[in-house]
Amino acid sequence: MNQVDASSFHEIGRSVRRKEDFRLLTGKGHFADDYNMPGQAWTVMVRSPHAHARIVRIDAAKARAMPGVLAVFSGADCAADGLRPFNHNAVPSTKYDMKLTGPGGGSVFVGRHMLLPADKARYFGEAVAMVVAESREQAEDAADAVAVDYEPLRFLERTEDAVVPGAPAVWDEAPNNVLVDAFFGDHAATERAFAAADHVIGHEFHVGRIMPLPLEPRAGLAHYDAASGNYTLYFSTGGPGIVRQRRQFAAALAIDQEKLRLVALDTGGNFGTKNRPYVEHALALWAARKLGRPIKYRATRHESMLTEYQGRDLATKVELAMRKDGRFLAMRAENVMNVGAHCVSLSPLAKGAGLITGSYDIPAATLRARGIFTNTVPNNVMRSSGRPEVTFAIERLIDMAAAEFGFDRIALRRQNLIRPEQFPYTNAVGSTYDSATFEANMDLGMKIADWGGYEKRRQEAAARGRLRGLGFANYIESSTGSPRERAEITVTPTGRVEVVLGTQPSGQSHETSFAQVAADLLCVPIDNVEIILGDTEVVKEGGGSHSGRSMRHAATVLSLAAPELIEQGKALAADILGVAPADVDFAAGRFVSTRANRTFDFLELAKEAQARGGVLKVVKDNEMHTPVFPNGCAVCEVEVDPATGRVHLTRYAAVDDVGRCINPMTVDGQTHGSIAHGVGEALFEQICLDPASGRPLTESFEEYGMPSSTTLPPLTTEIVEVLSPTNPLGIKSGSEGATAGAPAAIISGLVDALKDFGIRDIAMPATPLAVWQAIENAKAGSQANNKARHGSWKWRA
Amino acid sequence: MARVSIKVNGKDEACEIKPRTLLVEFLRDHLGLTGTHVGCDTTQCGCCIVLIDGKAVNSCTMLAVQANGADVTTIEGLADGGKLHPMQAAFREHHALQCGFCTPGFIMSALELVAKKKNPTEADIRYGLLGNMCRCTGYENIIKAVKAGAEAMARVG
Incomplete structure (x- = not known):
């Protein structure tokens, strides 16, 4: 794709302070629970x-x-009214997605996400009935009084139990609870390489189930207007955006989507969990019509933690074949995703499938990817979905190979990285990476982490009785996402440039960073640009915000729309000046002609347009499938107190190649949060179920390990801009990448700190108890520390 | 019903409310001050923190009647028209907010922290904000903003 000339940019690349902030800092935001009628x-x-x-x-x-x-x-009432299950589009289906299939290559049965199930409850906390009352308190009391007779069935938490013959069926349609069983890569070439290898290292990892946990619990206000038959839902959302969610809600309610308006202005965090519709919002709309009253819903934190879509939960068995000089030859992986009680998204499995070989030139690989139903909350995308899991596997495996076969772990990585001249590079499972400078990332990461000063810090820590460790991980991730985006730009006679887009931010600063792009493309002051999002009254098309798509898709469609608007401006200016359109130029923000003295900028021209009964406006659609591959590395230093097992992160550095960076301040900010998610996963966060009842034991912030201001270290981040050739501005993506590398880097550091005990792996989360236990076991000569939290994960075909 | 009289952001508010009304419900539902948020049920996230007679308090964990006669400041009470309070301005300058849901609570906690100690160290700030959770920022820029906000407040006296 042609690149936009960047020489005249003055807003793009600048840390512009945010347009969103004034309202959010003064309590004037519009979050889901702020609506009442x-x-x-x-x-x-x-x-x-x-x-x-x-x-x-x-x-x-x-x-x-x-x-x-x-x-x-x-559920019987829902069925009687013809309500339908949600269509989650669970199987990734854009051109470049890895193609997941059912067992034997068939279609994938994803279960049925009924608004209220009439047959079975398939996970603890699933809604089986709804109560509507005048007040929330009355509705709560009445909900307690609804008597439901249940016939309890054996439940499944873990995938390895679900595939055992004789296991209870979550769905009768899915024998052995398997919904996906797909194979990728060149089997024969991989087997040949393994047979010829000097070294083979293998390991099983389980990247556990965690919660995205935005601070804003889900809420909504549903309204039905009987006179017009129109429905409105005020709520907050993310991912697919309101355009797709409108279709999804309308389909579930069996109504015409033109009759439904969705309004989602400020969203208090998402991280993936709001990327799929929730039954409560659909039910509130339905009840609003049935009862002729606006219906409000607000989840308690407890409810959110019981029922919000969760993330990760991938078991992976990986093997790496090497030559004796350290060259990687081939890789085999078997990945199993626990999709939960019904499948809302297979994106984590598919995304991870395409990236199992990481940042490395591994000539051959095979992967078996499976998805398994269990009686747990539906598993969805979560920040950087699928990538932290496979990054963890390859990066930990390389550390293990280095330790096992006597290589330096950094040198081993350098030796096998994909080199800049190899791009575009198609990996062994068919993903084509666009561009990267992996080794330069490593050099920069080690520099900003003061890798060279580590040994002195280690000795200083040792003198205090602390075990210091140094961890490292490379990562590569893929940004794909919904392929369609629309920009609607109107220059108003009042001097505003209104830009309507179909993305759905939840803190990613779109109102600011998109305005930077529009300002530069149209040569107008950024203060005059207003980005309009989040209301289907004005947003008619667009793909939302997921998979790192927003900036890339928005900037691309804006860069296609801007020339059209400039052409309109030239035609209008020519008309006013009485010259031919070909005699008008757009230079330095002004429409000028060598044949006339008057000149106009966009804002002046919009007034002229109005005076002539016209308007400067363009609507541009774009469809873009080609993925991009943000990448980077992380360096983490940890200190362990061997007496308590407490892990203290002392230093953390991350390098992220985001392609062209529009606003370094907001990209860095999102990188910080992205790291925090990885820290939580590595050290604190874990969903626990009571093994006897299947009841979640992590129902509040008291039981769930949220990273806090005292458990996160100061964060050092650097942005790398290797422009992607796939889109006009060379954008990749920020925000998700640092999550991909963090767990591997942290556990790498922790294992390094504990290596003198002979410890080579620690299951996540590495809580003080887990670390202390590993140390004690190692002292006692036990190998138990090598086992994952739920016991060693065993593959059963 | 119970009658409460609470000064909120300098304005006397007198209302008849159900005795079970939480202070946060009084602020949000009765006064329409929706800048104070509810993020949990266990007094841990800090999204609902307001200042009561200068003390940072989780407004989800006290009854409105307990605040009878008190002087309450919410996030809506800090800016002077279009001019942000120095702590708010520091949050903007240092990009200490992303989604903004937890932000009001952080700012109210920060104000109490600075009232207790004019020039807090990084450690003071990290420990002082333990009652607030943020899922977007990794706390990095919040720590910087509170430090800068404290310095700005010291400058303006």
Whole structure:
């Protein structure tokens, strides 16, 4: 794709302070729970107290008779009204996605996400009925009074249990609970390489189930206007954006999408969990029509933690074949994703599948990718979905190979990295990386981390009785996402440049960074640019914000729209000046002609357009499938207190190649948060179920390890800009990459700190107890420390 | 019903409310001050923190009637028209907010922290903000912003 001339940019690349901030800093944001309407009623869900149970009978008589109760609805009522399951588009289907199939190459059965199930509850906390009452308190009390007879069934938490013959079926349609079983790569070449290898190293990892946990619990206000038949939902959302969610909600409610308006202005964090629609929002819309009242829903934190879509949970068995000089020859991987009770997204499995060989030139590889149903909360994309999992596997395996076969872990990486001249590079499972300078990333990362000064710090820590360790990881990730985006640019006579786009930010500063792009492309002051998002009244097309797509897609479609708007301007200026359009130039922000003295900028021209009954406006659509591959590395230093097992992160440095960086301040900021997610995964965060009942034991911030201001270290980050040849501005993506590298770098540092005990692996999260136990086991000569949290993960075909 | 009289952002607010009304519900639902947010049910996230007689308090964990007669400051009470409070301005300058949901609580906590100690160290700030959670920023820029905000407040006295 042709690149845009960057020589005249003065906003792009600058740390412009954010347009969003004034309202957010003064309490004037519009979050999901900030909407209220006169006459609104409240809905509260009745949730399953079993992880897997047949719903025998629902008796709501007592609840219906309680004060203020307006209605109780169940799955049978939904079915009677013709409500349909959500279509989550769970199987990635854009041109460059890895093609996942069902067993035997067939189609993938994803389960049915009914708004309220009538047959079974398939995970603890699944909504089985809804109560509507005048107040939230009345609805809560009545929900407690709905009597549901359940026939509890054996439940499944782990994939290895789900595929055992005789295991209970989450869905009758999915034998052995397998929904995906797909093979990639060149089997024969890989086997040949393994047979010829001097060294083979293998390991099994489990990257555990965690929660995205935005601070804003989900909420919404649904309204139905009987006169027009129009529905409105005020809420907050993310990922697919309101255009796709509008289609999804309308389909579930069996209504025309033109009758549904979605408004989602400020979203209090997402990280993937808001990337798929939630039943409560659809049910509130449905109830608003049935009852003729605005219906409000607000999840408690407890409810959020029970039922918000979760992330990760990939078991992987990997092997690497090497020559005795250290050259990587081939890789084999078997990846198993625990998709939960029904499948809302296979993106993590597919994304990871394309990146198993990481940043390295590995000539041959095979992968078997499987997706398995269990009785757990549906597993969805979570920040950098799929990439932290496979990055963890390859990077940890390289550390292990270095230790096992006597290589320097840095030199081993350098030797096998894909070199800049090899791009575009197609890896052994078919992903074509666009551009990168991996070794330069490593050099920069080690420099900003003061790698050379580490030994002195280690000795100083040792003198204090602390074990210091130094960790390293490279990463590469893929940014794909919904291929379509639309920009609608209007220059108003009042001097505003209004830009409507279909992305859906949840803190990523689109109002600022997109304005930087529009300002530079149209040569208008950034203060005059207003980015408009989040309301289907004005946003008619667009792909939302997921998979690192927003900046790349927005800037690309803007760079296609801007020339058209400039052509319009030239035609108008020519008309005013009485010259031919070909005699008008757009230079330095002004429409000029050598044949006339008057000149105009866009804002002046918009006034002229109005005076002539016209308007300067362009609507441009773009479809772009080609993925880009952000990449980078992380260096982490840890200190372990061997007496308590407490891991203290002392230094952390990250290098991220994001392609062209529009706003370094916001990219760095997102990198910080991205690192924090990786720190949480590596050290603190874990969803635990009571093995007897399947009840989650992590239902509040008291039980779940959120990173805090005292558990995160100061973060040093550097942005690298290797422009991607795939789009006009050379953009890759920020925000997600640092999450991909963090867990591997942190565990690498931790294992380095503990290497004198003979410890070569620690399962995540490396809590003080886990670390202390590993040390004690090592002292006692036990190998138990090498086992994953749930025991060694065993592959069962 | 119970009658409460609370000074909120300098304005006397007198209302008849249900006795079970939490202070945060009073602020959000009765006064429409939706800048104070609710992020959890266990007094841990800090999104709902307001200043009560200068003390940072989780408004989700006290009844409105307990604040009867008190002087409450919320995030809406800090800016002077279009001019941000120095702490708010520091959050903007140092990009200490992304989604902005936790931000009001952080700013109120930061104000209490600075009131207790004019020039807090990084460690003071990190420990002083333990009652606030942020999922977007990794805390990095929040720490910088609070330090800068404290310095700016010291300059303006």
